[in-house]
Amino acid sequence: MNHREQLERVLATDPADVGCEQAMALLHVYVELIETDPDAVRKYPGIAAHLAACGPCGEDFQGLLEAVTAGV
Structure with missing residues (x-):
């Protein structure tokens, strides 16, 4: 990712x-x-805005949600 892409993000x-x-x-x-x-x-x-924008945090959320719904 270049500087312009980082700034736009x-x-x-x-x-x-x-x-x-x-x-x-x-x-x-x-x-x-x-x-x-x-x-x-x-x-x-x-929180919803952050999870939608941040890939790593969104992945953590999805993983935890799947674990909870699966009863792990």
């Missing part, structure tokens, strides 16, 4: 995005909410 970031640190700190709570509350995405837009 930063400028395209949703201002609601809470960032990796906060998203990861609350990931387990958010996954449980997703399972029980259909409005969780709307109630926590900063």
Whole structure:
């Protein structure tokens, strides 16, 4: 990724995005909410925005969600 691509990615970031640190700190709570509350995405837009924008955090979310739904 070149400097221009990096700049464009930063400028395209949703201002609601809470960032990796906060998203990861609350990931387990958010996954449980997703399972029980259909409005969780709307109630926590900063986490939802981050998980949609950050590939590694989004992958962690998907993996944890799959583990929870599978009963692991």
